[in-house]
Amino acid sequence: MAFFFLGALVILVVAFIVWDIRRTRRRKESLYQDHTGAWVWIDHSGEERRSDTHPEEPGGEWYSDGSGDGGDGGGGDGGGGD
Numbered sequence: 001m002a003f004f005f006l007g008a009l010v011i012l013v014v015a016f017i018v019w020d021i022r023r024t025r026r027r028k029e030s031l032y033q034d035h036t037g038a039w040v041w042i043d044h045s046g047e048e049r050r051s052d053t054h055p056e057e058p059g060g061e062w063y064s065d066g067s068g069d070g071g072d073g074g075g076g077d078g079g080g081g082d
Contacts, residue, residue, distance in 0.1 A: 022044075023044035026042060026043075026044060027041050027042070027043065027044070027055070027062065028041075030042040031055070034050075037052070038050050038051065038052055039051045039052070039053070039054055039055060039060075041055065049061065
């Protein structure tokens with residue numbers, strides 16, 4: 001039973017790593033600067049994203065300073081619903 005659990009855990013970790021590599025590759029391959037100077041790319045969800053700052057520079061959407069917060073500026077309304 002423990003081997004089954006360990007095997008499943010290894011498969012999940014490998015699947016996540018592959019997903020993350022593909023997501024990063026898709027972002028980088030689609031990144032360009034438009035005529036207004038904004039950086040544009042296709043995110044892993046298929047949506048077009050835009051930023052005035054290069055996404056890999058400090059303050060950019062992909063930048064990670066090692067703080068562990070993922071570099072995501074947040075989003076959403078933060079609440080549930082009725």
